[in-house]
Amino acid sequence: QVTLKESGPVLVKPxxxxxxxxxxxxxxxxxxxxxxxxxxxxxxxxxxxxAHIFSSDDKSYYxxxxxxxxxxxxxxxxxxxxRMANVDPVDTGTYYCARIFYGDRKGFYFDYWGQGTPxxxxx
Amino acid sequence: ESVLTQSPGTLSLSPGExxxxxxxxxxxxxxxxxxxxxxxxxxxxxxxxSGASSRATGVPDRFSGSGSGTDxxxxxxxxxxxxxxxxxxxxxxxxxxxxxxGTRLEIK
Numbered sequence: 001q002v003t004l005k006e007s008g009p010v011l012v013k014p015x016x017x018x019x020x021x022x023x024x025x026x027x028x029x030x031x032x033x034x035x036x037x038x039x040x041x042x043x044x045x046x047x048x049x050x051a052h053i054f055s056s057d058d059k060s061y062y063x064x065x066x067x068x069x070x071x072x073x074x075x076x077x078x079x080x081x082x083r084m085a086n087v088d089p090v091d092t093g094t095y096y097c098a099r100i101f102y103g104d105r106k107g108f109y110f111d112y113w114g115q116g117t118p119x120x121x122x123x
Numbered sequence: 124e125s126v127l128t129q130s131p132g133t134l135s136l137s138p139g140e141x142x143x144x145x146x147x148x149x150x151x152x153x154x155x156x157x158x159x160x161x162x163x164x165x166x167x168x169x170x171x172x173s174g175a176s177s178r179a180t181g182v183p184d185r186f187s188g189s190g191s192g193t194d195x196x197x198x199x200x201x202x203x204x205x206x207x208x209x210x211x212x213x214x215x216x217x218x219x220x221x222x223x224x225g226t227r228l229e230i231k
Contacts, residue, residue: 037220047160047168047211049220060218064124096167106174107156108215113167 002026004036004097004114012091012121018084022097022114029075030055033103036080037110038071042093051082052100066091087121094118125150127212127223135229142199144226146212151192153216159188159197162209162225171210172197204230 008020020038027034035054041047051061051071061069068085080097095117098110126149136142146157155175162168170179172188175195187198199206207230212223 039220039222046224047162047213047222049222052220062219098168102215104173105154106177107154107158108220109156109158109170109173109213110160110168111170111173111179113169115167 002099002112004099004112006095006097006114006117008095008117008119010118010120012087012119013123014088014121015086018082018087018091018119018121020082020084020095020097020117020119022080022082024078024080024097024099027099028055029073029078029080033101035100035102036073037098037100038080038082039096039098039110040091040093041096041116042090045093047096050084053080054100089121091121092119124219125152125214125216125221127214127221129210129212129223129226131226132224133227133229135231136202137231138202138204140202142197142202142206142228144197144199144210144228146190146195146197146223148193148195148214150216152195152214155191155195156215157188157190157195158213159186160211160213161206162211163207168211199228202230206230 037052038050070083099112102108159172160168176188
């Protein structure tokens with residue numbers, strides 16, 4: 001059974017670094033046609049893709065939206081970590097991690113999601 | 124990078140009616156690798172459709188996806204009250220994932 005669960009601070013001060021952790025189970029972070037992505041949703045707005053890391057360790061970031069992102073994984077602990085430097089109140093929202101699957105010729109899509117973790121950036 | 128534009132922004136329909144949601148891409152979607160998600164408040168998004176027209180496991184056959192190139196449609200026939208949600212289209216291309224801005228479906 002595939003599961004993902006996000007964790008991190010609920011409140012962060014402006015200019016600090018936000019660190020979010022996605023604990024995964026039921027699939028490998030180092031093999032298979034999978035990966036993990038971070039997606040966020042500001043209050044009342046659409047979903048925004050932030051970054052992803054594939055099982056191959058290939059990474060990509062939405063730098064046009066947000067610079068200062070770093071994604072990494074710790075396969076031994078089943079975790080994917082997103083770090084966001086120099087946060088601002090506009091970074092307030094719910095942050096989700098999701099599994100990417102691309103093994104069936106139907107494209108790259110998010111087949112499993114975590115429940116999300118709320119983050120507020122405020123002094 | 125491609126932009127996905129969804130319409131309408133809000134749709135208000137009655138139970139039993141049919142909903143037609145549109146997603147238009149600014150560039151052709153590679154191999155029709157377009158997905159649709161349902162997102163209810165306080166819940167995780169749920170994959171509905173991948174590859175433009177393939178229903179995900181457990182998704183009722185009232186949900187169907189169609190389209191190719193730059194124009195895609197999610198159709199929900201025989202609306203039920205629990206279909207009230209935001210619906211997002213989504214694609215992957217050139218190492219980037221892109222979401223549409225969403226359509227809010229309200230069931231009267």
